[in-house]
Amino acid sequence: MELKILGKTGIKSSPIIYGTWYLPNIPNPNDSNKRIVDKEASIRVIKKAYDLGINFFDTADVYRGVYDRDNLFNDFSTVGLAEKILGEALEGYDRESFIISTKVMGRVGPLPNDQGLNRKHILNAIEKSLERLKMKYVDFYLYHAPDNYTDPAIASRTMNMLIEDGKILHYGLSNFSNSELKRYIDVSRESGLEVPVIIQDKLNLLEQRNLNTVIRTAEENKMISMIYSPLAQGILAGRYIKGDEANSRKEYEKNFKGNTLFQQNRDKIMKLYDLSVELGIPMSVLSLKWIMTRGDNIFPIIGASKIEQLEEDISVLSIKIDDEVIKKIDNIFKP
Numbered sequence: 055m056e057l058k059i060l061g062k063t064g065i066k067s068s069p070i071i072y073g074t075w076y077l078p079n080i081p082n083p084n085d086s087n088k089r090i091v092d093k094e095a096s097i098r099v100i101k102k103a104y105d106l107g108i109n110f111f112d113t114a115d116v117y118r119g120v121y122d123r124d125n126l127f128n129d130f131s132t133v134g135l136a137e138k139i140l141g142e143a144l145e146g147y148d149r150e151s152f153i154i155s156t157k158v159m160g161r162v163g164p165l166p167n168d169q170g171l172n173r174k175h176i177l178n179a180i181e182k183s184l185e186r187l188k189m190k191y192v193d194f195y196l197y198h199a200p201d202n203y204t205d206p207a208i209a210s211r212t213m214n215m216l217i218e219d220g221k222i223l224h225y226g227l228s229n230f231s232n233s234e235l236k237r238y239i240d241v242s243r244e245s246g247l248e249v250p251v252i253i254q255d256k257l258n259l260l261e262q263r264n265l266n267t268v269i270r271t272a273e274e275n276k277m278i279s280m281i282y283s284p285l286a287q288g289i290l291a292g293r294y295i296k297g298d299e300a301n302s303r304k305e306y307e308k309n310f311k312g313n314t315l316f317q318q319n320r321d322k323i324m325k326l327y328d329l330s331v332e333l334g335i336p337m338s339v340l341s342l343k344w345i346m347t348r349g350d351n352i353f354p355i356i357g358a359s360k361i362e363q364l365e366e367d368i369s370v371l372s373i374k375i376d377d378e379v380i381k382k383i384d385n386i387f388k389p
Contacts, residue, residue, distance in 0.1 A: 067110045158183070169201070210238060228254035292336075
């Protein structure tokens, strides 16, 4: 797999990233309406991603591997499970051969400072993340979201302390507004600190609002844009067209809006499907390729829960798609 430079860091990465927000899972024996992580299958998929050439893996301290909205704030027993599984899957590989990003801000426990961007929480959170990952450092440490309390200068200085301590190499922001992103960049520069070099935000053919805001700002500053939900939770891979909804998030997460998003955009999605059939190229590949043409420093995060999905997504790097096809996709999904 041909590697790509991550922004201005000089680090060489696979053009796509494997994400651990949603891992392979099985029915919960104690609750038929919910699912639990299949640890063995998760490790197999992560190792397969590595074997196929993916060397960048994304996680977060709040990731549980499956989404359980009902227990986000009252059961913390599975907090950090994705980090633990990722660490176990990559244990034994040369640490120089892969890149890790993780995140901090969300609630990870019941205590008052078990969340936020305050220095007290960040210093505690990085230690626990490193312990779960079984690593001495992470390559990228991101604020998972604003906390609306901590001064940006203090939060930025905290990240610089972690850089100086060798616990992280670089830092960044996720789910911040464009004005907040610009403020963090300006504050860091004015304070003589290392500036954030990476963002993580949503972008897909159905949800393009970030393209001309935070992603544009990132591109202008040669920052890395990690793109989550590039396939709109499987919608842009044709999952709902095929009726392949068994074990999907829609089946057990009452707040999952995927089917609504599909219904609202059905005509556009069917046009993409027709183009996919015409070209003999999977919808997922067309959707990922479109994202990768949005800028020079854009890296989509794929979250395949099956090896077949993983292999299909990775084929975006080997299937040739010309500019005329991208223009057709643009025309279909004009905002």
